[in-house]
Amino acid sequence: MRIKELFINNFRNYKSLHIKPKENLNIFIGDNAQGKTNILEAICFLLQGRSFRTSHEKEIINFDSEQSKLKTELKAYNQNYSIDISLSRTKPKIIKINNSTTSKPELATNFGTIVFTPDQLSIIKGSPKERRRFLDLELASFYPQYKYYFVNYQKVLLQRNNLLKELKEKKQADTFDLLELWDNQLISYGAKILMARMEILKKLIPMAQQIHNQITSDKEKLTIRYRSSLNLNSNFREELIYDQFREVILKNRQQDYLKGQTTVGPHRDDLVFLINNKNITDFGSQGQQRTIILTLKFAIINLWSCELNDVPVLLLDDVFFELDSKRQKYIFDLLNKDVQVFITSTGMANTEKNLINIKKNAIFNVRSGLVCEEEL
Amino acid sequence: MRIKELFINNFRNYKSLHIKPKENLNIFIGDNAQGKTNILEAICFLLQGRSFRTSHEKEIINFDSEQSKLKTELKAYNQNYSIDISLSRTKPKIIKINNSTTSKPELATNFGTIVFTPDQLSIIKGSPKERRRFLDLELASFYPQYKYYFVNYQKVLLQRNNLLKELKEKKQADTFDLLELWDNQLISYGAKILMARMEILKKLIPMAQQIHNQITSDKEKLTIRYRSSLNLNSNFREELIYDQFREVILKNRQQDYLKGQTTVGPHRDDLVFLINNKNITDFGSQGQQRTIILTLKFAIINLWSCELNDVPVLLLDDVFFELDSKRQKYIFDLLNKDVQVFITSTGMANTEKNLINIKKNAIFNVRSGLVCEEEL
Incomplete structure (x- = not known):
């Protein structure tokens, strides 16, 4: 463009x-x-x-x-x-x-357009929510369906949490069958969200690492990890993610009931940025944090160029x-x-x-x- | 120093x-x-x-x-x-x-020591909580008692909010007398906090305005207002603030009960920064926001020099x-x-x-x- x-x-x-x-x-x-x-x-x-x-x-x-x-x-x-x-x-x-x-x-x-303002340093310094937001906003460009899954996931999550609170208030830990309906939908949308995030990161991370090497003259090794509340297998396929999500949802039902909220799923995941194996949120300088955001923005431009044939x-x-x-x-x-x-x-x-x-x-x-x- | x-x-x-x-x-x-x-x-x-x-x-x-x-x-x-x-x-x-x-x-x-890092732009851009935190942290240098009142106010506030939630759950809007005990303490600590904030701002604001005029060559007129949840009279004295706080606490009891939290008091107040009568949070540039933070830091140094005889x-x-x-x-x-x-x-x-x-x-x-x- x-x-x-x-x-x-x-x-x-x-x-x-x-x-x-x-x-x-x-x-x-x-x-x-x-x-x-x-x-x-x-x-x-x-x-x-x-x-x-x-x-x-x-x-x-x-x-x-x-x-x-x-x-x-x-x-x-x-x-x-x-x-x-x-x-x-x-x-x-x-x-x-x-x-x-x-x-x-x-x-x-x-x-x-890709924007980088000083406020966006919160992608590094802020809460996991900021990093999920970055991921979700950038994904929307590459998967037009993503936004649809995302909005529906949020709706189902809210319904499920409301039901959990209700069960807790009425002390009905034995009637989890009511959750089944929401669980099925949550898992279905959640697996699609996770699948899209995995696919994009599989492409984005190596690009980011290469760019970061160039900017820092190979002195700073960037690692980006997706920290999931599921045990995501590197051999991810949508069905596997679906099964995995179902397994942890069932395993965590009692805990979810006690806390009155859904404790696993893509809404609890995070991105971790490391420079030379040290977490950049805790140990990075201002300049290093700026460099990583810039690196991410360049990597997204690269991805546009590969996937969408324009920048x-x-x-x-x-x-x-x-x-x-x-x-x-x-x-x-x-x-x-x-x-x-x-x-x-x-x-x-x-x-x-x-x-x-x-x-x-x-x-x-x-x-x-x-x-x-x-x-x- | x-x-x-x-x-x-x-x-x-x-x-x-x-x-x-x-x-x-x-x-x-x-x-x-x-x-x-x-x-x-x-x-x-x-x-x-x-x-x-x-x-x-x-x-x-x-x-x-x-x-x-x-x-x-x-x-x-x-x-x-x-x-x-x-x-x-x-x-x-x-x-x-x-x-x-x-x-x-x-x-x-x-x-x-007075510190200014890029993160502190949140004093301008962030929530009212960030601005109250700035005020409370800086006040502690000038009023050693401030921290004591502040900590106690927070404790009483928590107790009062818990009681409000309890009353709401039990649907006991008629038993407000239980609140009386917490109200007295809340008002007493709250009035001291408000009094200290008013006193410090009365000195700090004119200093900040003068410094800001110098930095911006008189082109940008800085206004700082304390936006209170009480109708604070400019003729403030501790007893007046105390009476005023009691009046709004009583007036807002029904609302507090419905919301399950204390809706008025120093924990709800804010500082507003205006440049040439426009709110800087919405209309200010990065440079203007940086300038205001720097101005505030200089004003505090001035205040140290007047009140504590060192900088x-x-x-x-x-x-x-x-x-x-x-x-x-x-x-x-x-x-x-x-x-x-x-x-x-x-x-x-x-x-x-x-x-x-x-x-x-x-x-x-x-x-x-x-x-x-x-x-x-």
């Missing part, structure tokens, strides 16, 4: 903006609070139909305006597309692909120039190949500017909602 | 380290994962008796060792002190001030050079006056190096646990 033109109207601090990004790196430099991140937010909005910063979309409309308009001309899957989005204070948002009205899910299925646009908000110069150099090399990237930063050292390829890269200076391309 | 010498032994990736920091700025430059943050962690450990990164203290001991030793020679309240801490895999930690064994709370009451050491982990150059310059000017600061970063531009005062500042290069002072 390549964004060729971007039009922003009454979006955050922008009254009106038109830019033509370059093929590879597009770097937005400016003081704090000038509107750098707003440009990335607009791109994400155009390609995913939503913001990565807020769910209150009315916040996004410029204070003095009633509505906001976004437009992009882009190339994806070797074809040209135009995407238009209108946001209004009073009416629902309108999304159009090539002038035909469409829905947010359809937009996100067709296009896509999404990469948005790096205020995270790139905080890496040391060696890591930056490797990443520039990786990026210069085939991805369109939008980076924000408060400044760029001369050593960093030397890495810029004039033909394919651009530096934009951002000041109070005005954007000027720098002469390179 | 001025750290004059620092000795680190078998702490994280340091086998043995001895440095003599300068009076004002001490900047630690190095690639990712070389041990920059570990130095700040050691300083915090020496002055607060705990880490700002982990509560699992055994993690901190170097992998090859059974124990870790930290030592500092410092000047505080115009006197010289030495602090020694020993950490062991098998024995409790030992803290000594001037060779006499002491406890963690006593250490933290006598000395102190704590300031630790800035990987947050300073992400601010734009204008903000950095103002902060350098502020810092060069009278505070000892330890800053980590992956690099420093020449423009930034020009701000360095050779006599009072030092740059240390950090590489794989080795630290060398740079010739300036």
